[in-house]
Amino acid sequence: MEGSSKVFEVSPLWKHVRKEWKLYSFLVLPIIYFLIFKYAPMIGNVIAFRKYRGGPDFLGTEWVGLQYFKMFMKDPTFWRAFTNNLVLSISYLIVRFPLTLIFALLINEIRRLKLKKFVQTVSYLPHFISMVILAGMVKEMLSAAGPINALLGHFGVEPIAFISLPQWFPTIYVTSGIWQGLGWGTILYLAAMTGINTELYEAARIDGASRLRLAWHVTIPGILPTIMTLLVLDIGGIMGSNFEKILLLYNPLTYESADVISTYVYRMGITGGNFSYATAVGLFEGVIGLILVTTANTISKKTTKSSLW
Amino acid sequence: MKETSSSRIFQGINALIMTLVVFFTLYPFVYLIAQSFSSEAAVYGGKVSFYPVDFTALTYKVILSKPDFFHYYGNTILYAAVGTLIAVTATSVMAYPLSKDKLRLNKFFIPFVLFTMYFGGGLIPNYILVAKTLDMRDTIWALVIPGAISAFNVILMKTFFASLPNELEESAKVDGLDVYGIFLRITLPLSKPILATITLFVIVGIWNSWFDASLYIQSKEKWPVALYLRQVIETAISPTEIGASSEQANQIAATVKSAAMVLTSLPIICIYPFVQKYFVQGMMIGSVKG
Secondary structure: OOOOOHHHHHOOHHHHHHHOHHHHHOOHHHHHHHHHHHHHHHHHHHHHOEEOOOOOOOOOOEEOOOHHHHHHHOOHHHHHHHHHHHHHHHHHHHHHHHHHHHHHHHHHHOOOHHHHHHHHHHHHHHHHOOHHHHHHHHHHHHOOOOHHHHHHHHOOOOOOOHHHOHHHHHHHHHHHHHHHHHHHHOHHHHHHHHOOOHHHHHHHHHOOOOHHHHHHHHHHHHOHHHHHHHHHHHHHOOOOOOHHHHHHHOOOOOHHHHOOHHHHHHHHHHHOOOHHHHHHHHHHHHHHHHHHHHHHHHHHHHHHOOOOO | OOOOHHHHHHHHHHHHHHHHHHHHHHHHHHHHHHHHOOOHHHHHOOOOOOOOOOOOOHHHHHHHHOOHHHHHHHHHHHHHHHHHHHHHHHHHHHHHHHOOOOOOOHHHHHHHHHHHHHOOOOHHHHHHHHHHHOOOOOOOHHHHOOOOOOHHHHHHHHHHHHHOOHHHHHHHHHOOOOHHHHHHHHHHHHOHHHHHHHHHHHHHHHHHOOHHHHHHOOOHHHOOHHHHHHHHHOOOOOHHHHOOOOOOHHHHHHHHHHHHHHHHHHHHHHHHHHHHHHHHHHHHHHHOOO
């Protein structure tokens, strides 16, 4: 890759660096920063294969091979977290993806500019709310005397302890995610929609195309690259989850359906002090995530010619 | 163009859907505000829905009469100010050379930055590095340094820099400015919109963050307000600790969470409508591939 191309023969690399050294000098500190704060922790993952005895030596003391991986593979709590993780991420993805697209299409149809701006402004707002406040809101809304139970009470339903019932957790997770992210998720779609050639709409309209047909035959194909890019990112994120939200909303009563890989890593590592074990679990999650995003990207590149890199 | 009746029906349904979305988005805020001004009996009786019942501002009076809340607010403001200064400076310094196509080594440096968007060290290695190896525990640095530069913000700024017209820099070069002079006196002043965007992203991020503080900040007096709020919500802080007398305690216990949530989210909600366009703009620039 390096050194052999023709450009390098024309002017050697050291001459180029010497000529542009002032521009390159900008990068010295940031690159050191990246090495320390982004790449050193990646290397720090070796403690998944080594014994870490605490203290500043983040690379651990001796090799133990796959001991920690074998341990968590045999741990039913890990597999529970793994399954919960998939269930929560996939159900969120299935609900959110079409809803965001439909919401963007509907916003795009609003004729009155002021109304459009207002809807956008309001719907983006929850994105900026702290997770602590979101979790607090969810708990207040769902408490025994809260508005949801009051509303259900009008229909004769006894108060439900949503927050401590595991069967409710996926619904709470998905609904609160939609509340917080639906509006913000439309931004890239709306941006892509403004880029569609208006002549396409005119031509289709003269042909007598209905609104639904316009959306289906002009708008959606026009924003397909954006749809694919977001889908690739989302698929890559399936092994992830909204860690902070779950940490704030779950409790031992709901671990059964709410404990995911990242919260399991947190409890094992930070709370329990099993650093190497927790790192092994975290590394497993990170590597699967990387494989997922790479695969999704390759498929998207081949089928729709749009990709992240 | 003539409105067909089916088009008018569609507009009507769409307006209805939008009204519902706006209602459901705003309702939790309305409820929190209503609850925070209601009496204990009304809150526990499930009587509060849209407006305060048996109006009382006692909880706010008690919270605001003690220095605690202002103290934690002050911490957050300090962390946000220092963190933003570091983050914005570092991000622009890194993004500037990366935006220059003529730098051949960018072929290596850009993937070096991008890779960190798709893979990271993970919770434990990061924790060990910051807390044990670098021993930043209980200092502001643990909160503002590890997240100072994000690949996303670098790519955002690099894309913006690359979109600036080259002629300005060329003519500045003719006038005798070197690379540093051009960056400081030409590029940065032209980049106010993206600087505003990144500044706001960083401020909101620090304002809302509590998890890093829960990992690294042991001394309670150094907590940011979000972490304090978390303790209030988890009822780890009793009404008397907040400053209530024993006869006020029940009233405070009923409404302290909602009042604290209102007080903490107030700055963001008040500033948000005026700066919203910078966030949106940032997302749009970011959507152009790096």
